[in-house]
Amino acid sequence: MTYNTLKLEFExxxxxxxxxxxxxxxxxxxxxxLIDELSAALAEVERxxxxxxxxxxxxxxFCAGLDLDNLKELIGRSAEQTRAxxxxxxxxxxxxxxxxxxxxxxVNGAAIAGxxxxxxxxxxxxxxxxxxxxxxxxxxxxxxxxxxxxxxRQVGEKVARxxxxxxxxxxxxxxxxxxxxxxxxxPEQLMEQSHAIADSLLANSPTAMHATKTLLRQYMAEDxxxxxxxxxxxxxxxxMTEDFREGVRSFLEKRAPRWPGR
Numbered sequence: 001m002t003y004n005t006l007k008l009e010f011e012x013x014x015x016x017x018x019x020x021x022x023x024x025x026x027x028x029x030x031x032x033x034l035i036d037e038l039s040a041a042l043a044e045v046e047r048x049x050x051x052x053x054x055x056x057x058x059x060x061x062f063c064a065g066l067d068l069d070n071l072k073e074l075i076g077r078s079a080e081q082t083r084a085x086x087x088x089x090x091x092x093x094x095x096x097x098x099x100x101x102x103x104x105x106x107v108n109g110a111a112i113a114g115x116x117x118x119x120x121x122x123x124x125x126x127x128x129x130x131x132x133x134x135x136x137x138x139x140x141x142x143x144x145x146x147x148x149x150x151x152x153r154q155v156g157e158k159v160a161r162x163x164x165x166x167x168x169x170x171x172x173x174x175x176x177x178x179x180x181x182x183x184x185x186x187p188e189q190l191m192e193q194s195h196a197i198a199d200s201l202l203a204n205s206p207t208a209m210h211a212t213k214t215l216l217r218q219y220m221a222e223d224x225x226x227x228x229x230x231x232x233x234x235x236x237x238x239x240m241t242e243d244f245r246e247g248v249r250s251f252l253e254k255r256a257p258r259w260p261g262r
Contacts, residue, residue: 024059063115141247
């Protein structure tokens with residue numbers, strides 16, 4: 001398949017897949033097309049002979065949140081369109097979280113909002129010292145509904161509450177301290193360390209790793225089903241509010257929001 005928003009390459013005689021978000025001029029921002037192509041790329045990797053997947057970003061950012069062109073469209077979308085958009089993103093996050101092969105995120109820069117979700121839903125997250133993480137949705141009237149289910153499991157309720165409600169960005173050191181990422185290295189060593197981790201995984205039994213991931217997924221499947229359904233409803237409701245419309249407009253107009261509070 002030909003991709004326009006990402007690159008998919010195979011290394012180590014096909015055993016290692018390298019997926020690069022490839023919109024550096026847009027800081028690899030999430031667009032509807034990127035989500036569709038990411039889902040297609042994951043399916044292609046699963047069909048291949050690859051046994052480990054690395055995900056990274058081209059340029060100076062890993063994935064800096066929602067694409068501005070798509071953000072502009074959100075205000076005029078109907079409730080049905082909004083629900084469909086949210087369901088599509090939720091399917092991709094679930095697909096990544098439950099991917100049968102071991103996944104490694106090599107976070108080379110900013111991983112914000114949905115980009116933070118992509119970075120931290122991988123099994124192993126390696127970040128360079130100049131990486132930033134954040135769930136900035138509340139700053140523009142969104143509800144970080146889908147990622148909240150996964151974040152609770154990764155860092156616990158107290159930390160998740162603060163991150164999601166404040167919307168602040170954190171550096172790689174803090175992300176490591178709270179358990180959001182696994183490893184930190186210099187920007188120059190990022191891909192080398194990610195490949196070293198991949199090689200260590202390639203030395204393991206692929207059958208055993210797959211069975212382990214399946215077991216972990218089964219432990220939480222019912223809870224995640226319920227939580228994502230609740231998140232979809234919360235997300236759809238939030239996008240119909242005046243605060244949401246004001247948040248998007250103020251962000252696009254580069255001004256402070258004047259929240260109506262409804």
